Amino acid sequence: MNAHPTLVGAFALTLALVAAPWAATTSQAAPATTAPATAPAASKLHAAMRELWQGHAATTRDYADAVKAGDAAGAKKAADAVVGNAKKIADAVGGFYGDAAGKRMLELLAGHWAGVKALTDAGKAGDGAAGAKAMQDLAANADAIAKFLSAANPNLPESAVKGLLVTHAGHHANLIGDIMKGDAAAATKTWSAMQAHMDTIADALADGIARQFPAKAG
DSSP states (O other), rough: OOHHHHHHOOOOOOOOOOOOOOOSSSSOOOOOOOSSSOOOOOOHHHHHHHHHHHHHHHHHHHHHHHHHTTTTHHHHHHHHHHHHHHHHHHHHHHHOHHHHHHHHHHHHHHHHHHHHHHHHHHHTTHHHHHHHEEEEEEEHHHHHHHHHHHOOOOOHHHHHHHHHHHHHHHHHHHHHHHHTTTOHHHHHHHHHOOOOOOHHHHHHHHHHHHOOOOOHHO
C-alpha cells in the first residue's frame, strides 16, 4: 500500500486539478471540504456527487492498470473516460455557479488529471524526477482549487478543501505505486481507502452547495 519511494518522496503536500487544454463544458464546482457539520439532506445531490467522484477514482485507476499492462489502446480509452467524467462533474454543478465558473472548474480538473497522468507515467518509467515534478504540480493545483471553491462557497473553507485534496493526492500516489509494483493486496487496501475518501469529498461538496442553495439543492 506504500507508494513508490520516488512518489512518496515527492508527496509532501499534494493533489489537485488544474491546467491542461481541454474542450470546455458549461459548469463548475468540485469537491471540497473536510465535511462541514452535517448539512441538509439533499439526498439526490449527495448521490449524484458520489457517483461522479467515484467515477473519477475508477477511470484514473483504469488508466494506471492499462499503463502497467502496456495497453496503449486501453490507456487512451481510460484517459478519454477521465476527461468525460470531469465534464460531467463540471456540468453537475454548473447550474449553481454559472458557465464561467464551470469552465474554470473544468480547467482545474484538467490540471488534476494532467498531474495524475504524469505521476502514473513516471511510475511506470521509474522516473523519480518526473514523479516529483508531478506531485509539485498537483500540490500547486490543490491550492488553486481550494481558493476557487472557498471563494465560490463560504461553506467550503480553504484549509479544509486543501486538506481533502492533499489526502486524495496521497491515495493517487499510493495506488499508482501499488499497481506499478504489482502488489495486488496493497492496491486493494489503498483502493478501499480511496473510495471512502471520494465519498467524503463528494459529501463535503454536496453539503456546501445544499447550505448555500437550500431551495435548489433540496
